Amino acid sequence: MQTLTQTFKRAPKRSIAALILLALLTHMLVVGTGVIRQFEDRRWDIPAGVYAAPLELYAGLRLDASGLAAALDQLGFQEASNVERPGQYRVAGDQVTLWTRAFQFWDRLEEAARYTITFDDGRIRALEADGGRSTALLRLEPMRLGSIFATHHEDRLLVEPDAIPSMLVDALKAVEDRKFDRHLGIDLTAILRAAWVNLRSGEIRQGGSTLTQQLVKSYFLDGRKTFRRKYQEAIMAVALELRYDKQALLHAYVNEIYLGQQGTRAIHGFGLAAEFYFGKYLSQLELHETALLIALVKGPSYYDPRRHPERALARRNLVLQMLADLDIVDAEAATESINRELGVTARSRVGSRYQPAYMDLVRRELATQYSDESIATIGLRVFTNLEPDVQRLAEQQLVDGLGRLDSEDEPADDPEGLGSQDEPASDLEGAVIITQPATGAVLAMVGSRDVATAGFNRALDAKRPVGSLMKPFVYLAALEAGGHTLATSIEDEAIDVELENGDIWSPENFSLESHGDVSLLQALAASYNQATVGLGLATGVEALVETLADFGVKNPPPAYPSLLLGAFELAPFDVASLYNTLANDGFRTPLVAVRSVVDTTGQPLTRTALEVEQVADPDAVHQLNRGLVEVMQQGTGRSAQAVLPEKLVVAGKTGTSDEYRDSWFAGFSGDHVAVVWIGRDDFETAGLTGAAGALSVWAPIMAGLSTTGYQPAYSEDLEAVWIDYDTGLRSRRGCGNAVQILVPAGTRLKRQPGCVNVFDDIGDRVRNVFEALNE
Amino acid sequence: MQRRLLPLLLPLVGLTACASVPLNEMPGEVADTPAEVAESKAQSGSAEAIRELVESSRTSRTAGDYPQALASIERAIRIEPRNPYLWIELAETHLSRGNAQQAAATARKAMSVAGADRVAKMAAEGLLERAMGP
Numbered sequence: 001m002q003t004l005t006q007t008f009k010r011a012p013k014r015s016i017a018a019l020i021l022l023a024l025l026t027h028m029l030v031v032g033t034g035v036i037r038q039f040e041d042r043r044w045d046i047p048a049g050v051y052a053a054p055l056e057l058y059a060g061l062r063l064d065a066s067g068l069a070a071a072l073d074q075l076g077f078q079e080a081s082n083v084e085r086p087g088q089y090r091v092a093g094d095q096v097t098l099w100t101r102a103f104q105f106w107d108r109l110e111e112a113a114r115y116t117i118t119f120d121d122g123r124i125r126a127l128e129a130d131g132g133r134s135t136a137l138l139r140l141e142p143m144r145l146g147s148i149f150a151t152h153h154e155d156r157l158l159v160e161p162d163a164i165p166s167m168l169v170d171a172l173k174a175v176e177d178r179k180f181d182r183h184l185g186i187d188l189t190a191i192l193r194a195a196w197v198n199l200r201s202g203e204i205r206q207g208g209s210t211l212t213q214q215l216v217k218s219y220f221l222d223g224r225k226t227f228r229r230k231y232q233e234a235i236m237a238v239a240l241e242l243r244y245d246k247q248a249l250l251h252a253y254v255n256e257i258y259l260g261q262q263g264t265r266a267i268h269g270f271g272l273a274a275e276f277y278f279g280k281y282l283s284q285l286e287l288h289e290t291a292l293l294i295a296l297v298k299g300p301s302y303y304d305p306r307r308h309p310e311r312a313l314a315r316r317n318l319v320l321q322m323l324a325d326l327d328i329v330d331a332e333a334a335t336e337s338i339n340r341e342l343g344v345t346a347r348s349r350v351g352s353r354y355q356p357a358y359m360d361l362v363r364r365e366l367a368t369q370y371s372d373e374s375i376a377t378i379g380l381r382v383f384t385n386l387e388p389d390v391q392r393l394a395e396q397q398l399v400d401g402l403g404r405l406d407s408e409d410e411p412a413d414d415p416e417g418l419g420s421q422d423e424p425a426s427d428l429e430g431a432v433i434i435t436q437p438a439t440g441a442v443l444a445m446v447g448s449r450d451v452a453t454a455g456f457n458r459a460l461d462a463k464r465p466v467g468s469l470m471k472p473f474v475y476l477a478a479l480e481a482g483g484h485t486l487a488t489s490i491e492d493e494a495i496d497v498e499l500e501n502g503d504i505w506s507p508e509n510f511s512l513e514s515h516g517d518v519s520l521l522q523a524l525a526a527s528y529n530q531a532t533v534g535l536g537l538a539t540g541v542e543a544l545v546e547t548l549a550d551f552g553v554k555n556p557p558p559a560y561p562s563l564l565l566g567a568f569e570l571a572p573f574d575v576a577s578l579y580n581t582l583a584n585d586g587f588r589t590p591l592v593a594v595r596s597v598v599d600t601t602g603q604p605l606t607r608t609a610l611e612v613e614q615v616a617d618p619d620a621v622h623q624l625n626r627g628l629v630e631v632m633q634q635g636t637g638r639s640a641q642a643v644l645p646e647k648l649v650v651a652g653k654t655g656t657s658d659e660y661r662d663s664w665f666a667g668f669s670g671d672h673v674a675v676v677w678i679g680r681d682d683f684e685t686a687g688l689t690g691a692a693g694a695l696s697v698w699a700p701i702m703a704g705l706s707t708t709g710y711q712p713a714y715s716e717d718l719e720a721v722w723i724d725y726d727t728g729l730r731s732r733r734g735c736g737n738a739v740q741i742l743v744p745a746g747t748r749l750k751r752q753p754g755c756v757n758v759f760d761d762i763g764d765r766v767r768n769v770f771e772a773l774n775e
Numbered sequence: 776m777q778r779r780l781l782p783l784l785l786p787l788v789g790l791t792a793c794a795s796v797p798l799n800e801m802p803g804e805v806a807d808t809p810a811e812v813a814e815s816k817a818q819s820g821s822a823e824a825i826r827e828l829v830e831s832s833r834t835s836r837t838a839g840d841y842p843q844a845l846a847s848i849e850r851a852i853r854i855e856p857r858n859p860y861l862w863i864e865l866a867e868t869h870l871s872r873g874n875a876q877q878a879a880a881t882a883r884k885a886m887s888v889a890g891a892d893r894v895a896k897m898a899a900e901g902l903l904e905r906a907m908g909p
Contacts, residue, residue, distance in 0.1 A: 596846075612884045713887060
């Protein structure tokens with residue numbers, strides 16, 4: 001037996017060659033196993049899949065046939081003349097026939113079945129399963145919102161193997177790597193051909209890369225074109241080919257390949273690219289759209305269809321021609337597609353399938369119960385409260401509203417528009433949150449006017465002074481303390497408050513005028529600062545701090561008098577939580593995005609139970625809310641009337657911080673709470689009051705929701721009375737500026753001269769008795 | 776006051792203990808003003824769907840499958856958040872699984888939306904009484 005040394009001695013040249021070979025093989029083995037390990041780690045990672053709230057269909061639901069068709073399109077259902085299999089639907093007049101797909105919910109499996117749904121006058125009239133069996137309730141599969149990845153691959157829409165269109169696979173092979181099914185990771189003839197081209201040109205021009213090499217490059221290497229890279233790439237590609245079958249590699253390729261860039265956000269994978277360029281699921285793409293994505297593989301930046309549409313179009317048509325020549329698509333379809341426009345959407349669209357702000361909230365909620373690793377790897381399925389229609393509405397109205405405010409902002413004294421050319425783009429920003437009061441379900445969240453880009457989530461993280469949004473809690477504390485009703489007369493006069501440091505604080509009203517004696521109702525509705533400070537000091541600032549703590553404010557502020565006027569910073573999400581409790585009769589329920597989490601097999605892991613806690617007296621809250629309704633009738637929120645449906649009763653409050661830095665509106669109907677914040681990230685003035693800014697976004701949101709009016713439940717401890725808006729004296733319907741409010745039963749109010757006399761009083765009492773008997 | 780009410784509530788306790796409120800007596804929504812009467816008529820179509828969910832929730836509760844019972848009743852509440860009978864069902868489920876504190880809070884919520892519906896109000900009060908315990 002020869003030792004290595006002996007070999008070396010006997011045949012030094014051969015030994016050196018052997019050593020080099022050995023070193024090379026070792027290196028290949030090390031690189032190969034390394035790459036397989038990394039690939040393995042990632043390949044088996046199944047990121048958490050996140051779903052929107054399902055649409056529940058039942059007789060009586062406000063929905064028409066076209067609305068249902070739109071929802072089905074969103075879910076990727078196909079319209080068909082005959083509904084023959086799951087995933088198809090057909091609209092015929094007032095009837096929709098659909099075949100649902102089976103879906104495993106957090107509580108049970110909904111089987112695939114065919115249904116006929118009949119509509120009548122904007123509502124569902126009947127649901128029938130096949131065979132004429134009437135069905136009470138049909139829960140459609142929820143829309144998939146996306147996946148949550150580990151931080152390095154946050155942004156992706158994963159496509160499952162069976163969801164990859166076979167045409168895409170064939171086309172990719174045809175255009176990028178015709179020998180894919182036969183080679184072992186590298187294509188020697190392609191390399192030789194490329195080498196010949198490169199040799200002649202003196203630089204590396206042609207890659208000759210197989211799909212596997214492209215995958216390796218995207219996974220593990222940077223984009224530099226050196227011979228060392230090429231060598232590494234080749235070894236890694238061979239190693240992957242030896243270990244995995246072609247299908248697994250293709251699946252990874254489809255989800256990994258680099259297809260575009262938006263700022264610092266890289267667009268990887270065909271799923272996200274379909275969304276990024278067309279706003280569609282991959283499975284919904286038409287031929288000319290798929291062809292464009294394939295065209296982009298060669299150079300997403302050079303062929304960027306938004307920046308270089310002519311290049312992109314030429315390359316796309318080349319791809320289409322190739323596919324026709326190779327019989328992958330038929331010639332007629334190719335010709336038809338060649339004649340079509342690129343069809344890419346404008347950037348920053350609303351209603352995309354990617355809701356970064358909402359996903360951010362989902363991730364934060366999950367992080368309290370799951371490790372980052374489990375979220376990114378074990379295939380959790382996360383069911384959320386997001387309602388796609390509501391989310392789309394919120395996005396649309398924020399983008400449109402800020403656009404309107406931008407254009408109003410243009411200097412009016414510059415009629416020729418000379419100065420506008422150098423004007424910087426507006427930096428007004430905004431956030432919106434919409435919740436369901438009774439359940440605390442977060443239905444929609446927008447964290448920026450750039451609705452489809454992940455970044456600073458203002459809805460959760462922009463802590464800003466709330467201004468007059470604080471006032472309702474000052475009034476609630478007073479109502480709960482007793483001795484006050486909305487009819488109570490208070491003073492709105494100049495007021496000097498001595499602070500702890502000895503300074504004197506003299507708050508002023510917005511109009512810089514004082515209003516003398518006013519009703520609590522008017523002080524709240526018209527948002528008088530001096531009256532509010534007087535009331536708050538009489539009740540005690542501590543009472544306000546206590547109310548805030550009860551309402552769930554995590555770090556309640558110290559009891560400074562300036563707190564009464566909202567010198568306190570909260571994020572829009574926290575404001576939504578406060579107002580949700582007002583809308584929910586004084587019951588606090590945590591605002592939640594995640595409803596339930598199940599594992600890959602559908603076994604429930606965690607669910608968010610609906611829990612409530614009474615934190616305020618419902619009667620006091622009902623009295624207060626009547627005042628917030630008056631804000632919308634004749635107070636600071638009245639401009640919304642022009643936009644809202646005439647009979648929709650809503651309650652709300654404007655908020656404006658010092659120097660117009662923050663423009664807020666928070667309010668609710670019977671079914672929805674919505675909070676809008678508008679301001680600038682650099683804390684410069686936005687130049688907007690709550691009414692001029694946030695309310696102009698809030699009102700069209702509320703008008704666009706399918707919602708019902710705010711109506712407090714009857715309570716035998718309260719009675720409805722008419723009072724004069726200005727004085728708070730007892731009045732009657734139609735007399736002067738009479739407004740109906742709720743007061744504790746048996747409250748005696750002074751009469752407004754000229755409106756109520758002693759006989760009216762007796763009449764009222766008799767009527768009350770009759771009404772009670774009628775019940 | 777509490778002592779005087781007790782005999783009154785006792786029969787109700789018996790009623791709520793077995794089945795809260797008979798399903799066929801469950802209105803879609805509580806109405807107390809003309810506007811709400813109209814609204815409840817408009818929503819009455821959902822009664823079938825709500826009934827099915829409540830039935831399913833009760834079946835799960837009887838079988839001791841509380842997560843399933845909660846899931847069904849919460850689906851119903853999402854559809855009709857101001858229906859006091861749904862909150863009563865939810866409170867009953869919390870009580871069955873031994874969460875008296877949440878049962879009491881939920882019963883209070885039921886009372887706040889019961890409005891002029893005395894049946895609902897009494898059922899919720901009875902439930903609150905049981906949840907508060909001796």
